[in-house]
Amino acid sequence: MREIAYKMNISTRTVQSVLKKFRETKTVHDQHGRGRKRKLTKNDVNRMVKKAKKGKTARQLSLEYEKETGKSISDRTIQRTLKIEHLAYLKIKSIPKLDEDDKANRLEYAHNMANLDWKNILFTDEKDFWMETIETHCWQEAGARKTVQKSVGWPKKIHVWGGIGYYHKTRLHFFEKNLTSKLYQKILKKNLPPKCAPDCPRELKKSGT
Numbered sequence: 353m354r355e356i357a358y359k360m361n362i363s364t365r366t367v368q369s370v371l372k373k374f375r376e377t378k379t380v381h382d383q384h385g386r387g388r389k390r391k392l393t394k395n396d397v398n399r400m401v402k403k404a405k406k407g408k409t410a411r412q413l414s415l416e417y418e419k420e421t422g423k424s425i426s427d428r429t430i431q432r433t434l435k436i437e438h439l440a441y442l443k444i445k446s447i448p449k450l451d452e453d454d455k456a457n458r459l460e461y462a463h464n465m466a467n468l469d470w471k472n473i474l475f476t477d478e479k480d481f482w483m484e485t486i487e488t489h490c491w492q493e494a495g496a497r498k499t500v501q502k503s504v505g506w507p508k509k510i511h512v513w514g515g516i517g518y519y520h521k522t523r524l525h526f527f528e529k530n531l532t533s534k535l536y537q538k539i540l541k542k543n544l545p546p547k548c549a550p551d552c553p554r555e556l557k558k559s560g561t
Contacts, residue, residue: 391423391425391429392429397433397437400434410427410428410434411427471519472518476522478511478512483510511531513543523543
């Protein structure tokens with residue numbers, strides 16, 4: 353036993369404990385159920401995930417759990433649990449609200465375009481990629497708020513333009529200046545298919561449609 357402890361660079365008591373565990377259980381691994389008991393059952397976690405997805409905060413979940421079970425649980429424990437379940441505390445995105453005129457216009461457009469041959473239509477768009485990011489939300493204690501120094505000016509960013517259609521797929525066009533009408537026309541002249549579309553069929557390239 354001392355020889356094993358010397359070679360493994362551990363105490364003889366540790367060697368004795370491991371050998372005893374092996375003789376009793378035929379394994380050196382911890383038995384199932386050992387360790388600290390979890391406060392939340394799997395059903396508790398599933399219910400909290402559903403409530404969190406509906407907009408409940410960690411504090412609200414904590415109060416509801418205590419009211420339902422008579423047991424207390426900290427906000428931090430719930431936050432850790434939600435993170436393990438792949439949820440994150442993020443800013444809620446806002447989307448434009450459609451009024452009745454918007455709905456009517458979209459429906460009219462859909463009717464007018466129902467018989468259009470979309471194979472000759474190219475959809476284009478541009479996207480901004482910010483090279484520097486600043487955290488706006490994170491889990492934090494009320495009495496120890498996290499601070500970040502404000503940056504001077506706007507963070508660096510790069511713009512990307514691209515187009516895709518049934519037959520066509522343009523190359524990505526990268527630019528750094530703000531997109532003006534003049535620059536947009538320049539991008540279109542340089543990248544519009546069919547000549548500049550790698551996926552365009554040969555017969556359409558020759559016809560120029």
